[in-house]
Every structure is written in C-alpha cells, then in structure tokens.
Amino acid sequence: MHDIRLIRDDPAAFDAALARRGLAPVSAELVALDERRRALVTELQQGQARRNEASKAIGAAKAKRDEETAAALMAEVAILKERLPALEAEERTVGEDLTARLASIPNLPLADVPEGADEDDNALVHERGQPRSFDFAVREHDAIGPAIGLDFETGAALSGARFTLVRGGAARLHRALGQFMLDTLSDAHGFEQVVPPLLVRDEALFGTGQLPKFAEDLFRTTDGRWLIPTAEVSLTNIVAGKILSETELPLRFTALTACFRSEAGAAGRDTRGFIRQHQFEKAEMVSITTPEQSEAEHERMTAAAEDILTRLGLPFRRMKLCTGDMGFSAGRTYDLEVWLPGQDRYREISSCSTCTDFQARRMNARFRPEGEKATRFVHTLNGSGLAVGRTLVAVLENYQRGDGSVGVPDVLQPYLGGLETLAPTR
Template sequence: MHDIRLIRENPEAFDGALAKRGLSPHAAELVSLDERRRALITEAQAGQARRNEASKAIGAAKAAKDEATATTLMAEVAVLKERLPAIEAEEKELGEALNSQLAALPNLPLADVPQGTDEEDNALVHARGTPTVFAFAPKEHDAIGPALGLDFETGAAMSGTRFTLVRGAAAKLSRALGQFMLDTLSGQHGYEECVPPLLVRDNAVFGTGQLPKFAEDLFRTTDGRWLIPTAEVSLTNIVADKILAEGELPLRFTALTPCFRSEAGAAGRDTRGYIRQHQFEKVEMVSIVTPDMSEAEHERMTACAEGLLDALGLPFRRMKLCTGDMGFTAARTYDLEVWLPGQNQYREISSCSTCTDFQARRMNARYRPEGEKATRFVHTLNGSGLAVGRTLVAVLENYQQEDGSVAIPDVLQPYLKGLNRLEAA
C-alpha cells in the first residue's frame, strides 16, 4: 500500500516509478480523490462545530425569550443534521475508492533495480560453482525420478495434473532436504523456527499482497479461508496490527510448510515433472526490520539462501530482477537460479525480496523508535530457503550417475543415516 501523503508531495516521482513498472500515471486521479475526501472531512468538521455552537445558542435564545432567533437557529441545526450524514457517507465512499485504487498498485522499484519488461532483462549479479560435467548424456529429473519414488502417474490419478506422489527414496531425500534447510537457518543464522497456520483469513492474504489482485492464483476453502501459497503469508502476519518496540527488531522467522498455488497464470508451463506443482513444500524466511536495517537484511537473507546451495554443492547464479519481472509487493528481488544439467539451463530455486514498508502499511505493522512517541512502519522481507521440490530436482540432476542411481550430497548424509547413494528399489 502506498502513502497518499508522499504521492501528494511528489506526484511526478510516483508516476515516474510506476512508468518503470510499465504502468500509466495514477497520481493525478489519486490526489483528486484524496482532495475531495479531505474537503468533505473539513466540511463535516466545520458542520459539526457549527451544529454544536448553534445548539448552545438555541438554549441562550430561549432563555432570553428570543423566539425568532431560536427558530432560525433550530432550522439551521435541522439542515446540518440532515446534511452531515450525507457528507460522512460520501467521504467514506471516496475513502474506500482511494484505498481500493492504492491497493491495486504494485510497490515502487528501488533506484538500483534494472528497468525491463521480462526475464530477458534481468541482471546477473554473480555465479558460483561450475556447471556439472558428465561422461554421459545427463537426464532430466522426470526420467531419473520415477525409479526413485517420484510417482507422477499416481499423483495425477488421485488429484489431477500438477500433483505428484513422492515415495520411497525420493520421500526420504525430500525430508532430509527440508530438515537440513531448517536446521541451518535456525541453528546458524538465527531464524526462529515456526509451525504456522496453513489456512488464513482475507486480511492475512491482503496484508502480504495476494488479495485482491491475485485471488485466482490461490485455493479457497468452503468456509472462506485461503490455503497459503507460501509461508510468507503466515510468518509476515505475525506482526500484523502490532506496535513493536525498536529493541525487538530485527525479527527473523522460518518455516517448512506445504504451499498451494492454482498456477492460473502458468498454463502450459512446466506441465511435465516436478518443477511447477499445485502443492509443494518450501522453507521460507521472513524478516521484520527497521527501515535503516532493510538494505543489509536483504543481502543477509539472500546470502543465507546462497549458503544452502553452496553446502549442497549446487552451481547457481544470482539475478537481480528487472522492473517488469518483479512481484507485486517487491521493491527489489534477487532470484537464485540453480543449474539443471538435464535441462541444460538455470532455473529459479529461491526468490528473496525486500518489500520496504509496502506490506507493513497493508497490515498496519509498526514499531516505536526508542525515545519517541510516534510510530513508524516496519520493513518486511521474504525469501525461499529453499523450495524443497526444486532442490530435490537439482540434486537428482546434478548428482545423477550413469547407472540411474543418485549420489547424496555430504551435508544430507547424516539425515539419511549415512546413506551415500539413492538407488531404485
């Protein structure tokens, strides 16, 4: 959500930032709505003051037996009594219209975000690790996985496309990956491990920006709750409608949860295999910080995700997303893309974003600086640490052996009782 006061103060800058997102100007319309709303507030306040003043004067006129004055004042009060509710109703309507328009506009990109239209315009920050070289033609994960427990046919038979039954060796590898990620983030990087709700109310998904614009990308239950598309929703809303002490910040949360996405905007993409599912597991990182911490926190969070890929021995690169490829709530996003030798390309495995105070305004999440009475909005950040299913795909493809087995990265072996290779049952 945007601050209308900042738009009033610098409408050209606001429209300029929207233009980088490929959007038309909105400042003039927003400011006009706000001016009309504020004029009605002023009129209502003046009318209420006059009503109170006239009511007192009526009593004085009657006491002085000045019936003519009393009658005139009573007529004025009657008009105000009828007019004030209409003013308040109109002001409420304009306020709702203003908030609706503000809620539909994405966050503004930070100054260093490259301008562009799609992923082709994203900027390489750095690459780490050397793409795996094989003495044989590497296979894609959907050719390796079925023998190890990625049961695409059974998953589709019971639930439809984009659902997979994970069993046997693949299930154990998936569990090991999730546990390794949680242990590393909580044990080495100070994230508080959480088990959050998977079903949330409207206000929670509005707060993190999925509603109202992206309702079609979500699943909804019969009682009106939403299945979380990512634990970002639950973890960020921990601070919704709260005023934190500055000394409580930063707050860092992590969780391993199922995630549910309808993939309404991804028709025809990655219909094979385990890359794009309606249900998947992901370890999420969320940070709640003061504004002066958010730049460093974005780098810290992204480095935490990179550390997981380093430990797993997976080649990857960091991309800074352009304005046209960023998510709705992001002011800057780094994508980590892991090398998949079977596909002979890099694919996204983590996305780390700073949302500045955009989500905090929607959630009314604030903090009180030490020694001050006034409150300020916190800054929120979120990132994948990592997407478990895509990490499983990366391990299968990068550690595949010519005989169809898959070597297990050293850091995962303790979670698998020392097992160093996955083989078909």
C-alpha cells in the same frame, strides 16, 4: 501500500517510479480523490460544529422567548441533520475508493533495480559452482524420478494435474532436504523456527499483498479462509498491528510448510514433472527490520539461501530482477537459479525480496526508535531457503548416474542414516 501524503508532496517522482514498472501515471487521480476526501472531512466537521452550536442557541433563544430566532435555528439544525449523514456516507465512499486505488498499486522499485520488461532483462550478479561433466546422456528429473519414487500418474489420479505422489527413496530425500534447510537456516543463520498456520484470513493476505489483486492465484476454503501460497504470509503477519521496540529488531523467522498455489497464470508452463505444483513444500525466511538495517538484511538473507545451495554442491547464479519481472510487493528481488543439466539451463529455486515499508503500511506494523515518542514503519523481507521440490529436482539431475541411481549429497547423508546412493526400485 503507499502514503498519499508522500504522493501529494512529490507526484512527479511517484509517477516516474511507476513508469519504471511500465505503469501509467496515477498521481493526479489519487491526489484529486484525496482532495475531495479532505474537503468532505472539513465540510463534515464544520457542519457538526455548526449543528452543535445552533442546538445550544435554540435553548438560549427560547429562554429569551425569541421564537422567530429559535424557529430559524431549528430549521437550520434540521437541514444539517439531513445533510450530515449524506456527507458521512460520501466521505466514507471516497475514502474507501482512495484506499482501494492505493492498495492496487505495486511497490516502487529501488533505484538500483534495472529497468526491463521481463526475465530477459534481468541482470546477472554472480555465478557460483561449476556444472558437472557427465560421460553419459543426462536425463531430466521426470525421467529419473519415477524409478526412485516420484509417482506422477498416481498423484494426477488422486488430485488432478500438477499433483505428485512422492514415495520411497524420493520421499526420504524430500524430507531430508526440508530438514536440512530448516536446520541450516536456524543453526547457521540465526532464524527462529516457527510452525505457522496454513490457513489465514483475508487480512493476512492483504497485509503481504496477495489480496485483493491476486485472489485467482490462491485456494479459498469453504469457511472463507485461504490456504497459504507461502509461509511469508503467516510469518510476516506475526507483527501485524504491533508496535515493536527498536531493540527487538531484527526479527528473523523461518518455517518449513506446505504451500498451495493455483498457478492461474502458468497455463502450458512446466506441465511435466515436479517443477510447478499446486502443492509443494518450501523453507521460508522472513526478516523484520528497521529501514536502516534492511539493505544489509537483504544481502544477509540472500547469502543464507546461497549457503544452502553451496552446501548441497549445486551450481547456481544470482540474478537481480528487472522492474518488469518483480513481484507486486517487492522493492528489489534477487532470484537464485540452480543449474539443471537435464534441461541444460538455470531455473529459479529461490526469490529473496526486500519489500521496504510497503507491507508494513498494509498491516500497520511499526517500531518505536529508542529515545523517541513517534513510531516508524518496519521494513519486511522474505526469501525462499529453498523450494524443496525444486531442490529435489536439482539433486536428481546434478547427482544422477548412468545406471539410474542418484548420489546423495554429503550434507544430506546424516538425515538418511548414512545412505550414500538412492538406487532405482521401480
């Protein structure tokens, strides 16, 4: 959400920032709406004051038996009583229109975000780890997975496209990955574990920026609530409507949850395999900080996600997303892309974003600096640590063996009772 006062103060800078995202200027329209709203508020206040003043004067005129003045005042009050509700309605309509327009505009990119149209313009930050060499023909995960428990056919039969039944060794590996991520984020990186609701109200999704613009990407239940597309929604809204003390910050939360996405804009993409599902699990990180802490927190959060990949022995790279590839609420986003030898390419496995005060304004989340009376908006950050299904895909492809088995990364073996190899069972 954007502050109309800041837009009024420097409309050219606002439009220039939007232009970096490839969007047309809107400041003139917004300022005009705000001027109309403020003019209506002024007229309404003046009308209410005059109505009250005239009402008192009627009594005084009648006490003096000045019927002519009393009649004139009564006529004026009658006109005001008819006019004021119309003014209130118009002011409310203009205010709602202004709020809706402000809510539809994405966050402004930070100065260091590279300009570009799409993922081809993203900037490489660094690469970590060395892709393995194989002495056999490597296979993609959808060829490896069925033998150890990725049942694509039954998942589709039960629920339709983009659903998978995970069983046996694959299910154990999936569980181990999720628990390892959660333990690492909490024990090594100080994130507080949370078990959040999977169903949320409209207000929560508005606060993090999914509503109203991206409703088609979500699943809505019959009682009007929504299945979360990511635990970011539940975790960030922990502070919605609150005034925190500066000493409470930063707050760091993590949760391992199911996530649900309609993938409305992904027609024809990743239709095979386990990469893009309607239902998947993800370990999410959310940080709530002061504006002064948010830069360092973004680096800290991204490093935590990188640590998980490093411990798993998976080669990856960090990309800084360009202005045309960032999400709606992000001011800057780092994507971590894991190497998939079966696909012979890097694929996204984590996104870590700083949303500056954009989400905080939408959900009115503030803090009071020490020694000050005034409050300020917090900064919110979120990141995947990691998407469990995509990490399972990466393990299958990077740890595959020529005999069809899959090695278990060392850090996961304690979660699997010391098991070192997942052997084909089907």
